[in-house]
Amino acid sequence: MRRSTILEVAHLASVSKTSVSRYFGDERARLSPALQARIAQAAHTLGYQPNQMARGLKGGRSKLVGMLVADIRNPFSVAITHGVEQACRQYGYSLLIGNTDNDPEQERQHLAVLGAYQVEGLVINAAGSPERQLHTFIHQGTPIVLLDREVNHVDAAVVGLDNHQAVDMALDHLAEQGYQAVLYASETPEQSSTRQLRLAYFNQSAKQRALSHSTLLLTPSDDTATLKALDHFIADHKHLPCAVLCGNGNATLSVTRLFQQLGLSLGKVGLMGIDELDWCSLVLPGITTLAQPTDAIGQTAIHCLMHQIAPHTTPMPTDLSFAPTLIKRGSTHQ
Amino acid sequence: MRRSTILEVAHLASVSKTSVSRYFGDERARLSPALQARIAQAAHTLGYQPNQMARGLKGGRSKLVGMLVADIRNPFSVAITHGVEQACRQYGYSLLIGNTDNDPEQERQHLAVLGAYQVEGLVINAAGSPERQLHTFIHQGTPIVLLDREVNHVDAAVVGLDNHQAVDMALDHLAEQGYQAVLYASETPEQSSTRQLRLAYFNQSAKQRALSHSTLLLTPSDDTATLKALDHFIADHKHLPCAVLCGNGNATLSVTRLFQQLGLSLGKVGLMGIDELDWCSLVLPGITTLAQPTDAIGQTAIHCLMHQIAPHTTPMPTDLSFAPTLIKRGSTHQ
């Protein structure tokens, strides 16, 4: 059995298809109550539902938002996606989602596809630097919002954490807890503006504070090298209380493993991470984190997008840069 | 600047729209090299891209797969989504995703929307029992694959873990490690056929084994009650080595918290969970789990769907029920 069309409903209700169209559009008010009832009845018995494809063809309104995620398995990305999806539905939009697994090539392909579906807006957590393609979208009038990561030469709103504030809050807390040497652990920052930003600002802020500090790049392949690097850092600051600050959730995971491998006691050597994770309270005595307001970030990205899609209907969010929340636990208590 | 149409390309290349259509369809071979070159050139300078909406309108092929997830923030769901998305792209389909937050009402809405977009197939991790709507889809010829959870009275392939095998593997392992009383901890099973199945089969299998056993329903609201229940179970079997088997990842998380609150030592009281999680190796001495092959499950769901969409092109996967992998850790070592 085929899906019924507007014409069939019109016939069954003995009205013109225009009336049916109006009923399902925003002009229901212009129909007489009698007609409305007949149409409602007919539509119901036929299980009719407007074809969004055909609708989009005519008006150019696909009611679709495209979203690209660099790593869909990352809990942080997931949490943000939750907020995005929620807000989309609230605006009556649907989410066409693409995971790029941090691969620029997949990102290219996905963007092409999203274009083919005439998405009305794009939310992008970039993996590479798809400037060209993004410019094409912008040129066509398709609004774009960047999530967490910037893209070179693309002038679009970026929604995410206030990275400077986050690093400062972390260093403040560590200082307060008496740690005097801090190692910043980060995944390789190549692809991510955020990783770069946090790393650079850590160095800057630590220097200003006259804090003994260093950085550690986590290479997935070479465990022993990073292990040694961490060990050295501790040894080099034998006389000072040391702490490690992790740039994101993955880094926290890796470093926690390193701590266990080296037999470091959490707290004696401080440990703190940006991004809150389910298990941070479980690894005793608990790992101190800076939690991001992920739902708010995701929702704001969509608000921001909708403001550009329908400027008159939707207000522009005032703030696109969010403050983290400090969650104190035992890992930063000597 | 508007998105250019097939007609504009045709004009610029001085050919008919049909030829352009053929070029971008599967009939490129039927065009002379000269034409191909002219079209390629024109399309490139115009940045042309076929409009998938219009395409779908004509042929009824939206190239869209709809996916409904009960809880998008659940790591298990996320892992499966990863596999689904990957396989979709491989088949040239895109993913319209909807999160229902375990709310039947949201599920209803999402299904309606997915219908409006003429999805060619549906992958559903059900929250409620949307029989009616699913039957509508089936009736229209839209194939459906169920993920992890069955839906009453809906005759569709279910892809997921072999729950019986999983429970047996768990009980085998626990017995092997010398545990003689087992408590099964599960989230409230109302909405999920899988939770029901595992719970029921646990009781059955434990009884057959003449194993001292009981069950514990985790109620998110009432922490103290569950705490007490766990405490009682241990006390009631003071003379026997006890273990807790957790029905899924969330249960493992909750129970691990309970263990810490009661000061239970992992291993002395055994702990084991279905679903592998990032942190299971971090909570010392590590939590033993049964890992699901999530990517394979997600991919198989799509293979299964594609087999129904295009029976001649795609083979039917032979197995829809997957065996877990036992990951032994310290929590099941006395």
Add this chain to the structure above:
DNA sequence: CTGTTAGCGCGTTCAC
């Protein structure tokens, strides 16, 4: 091999 014609399902002028 290539162009012509006719819809796909719907929204939108326009008249009535």
Add this chain to the structure above:
DNA sequence: GTGAACGCGCTAACAG
């Protein structure tokens, strides 16, 4: 209030 006619961008017959 209501209905007839046209076109959105594209593909599928059908010619040539």
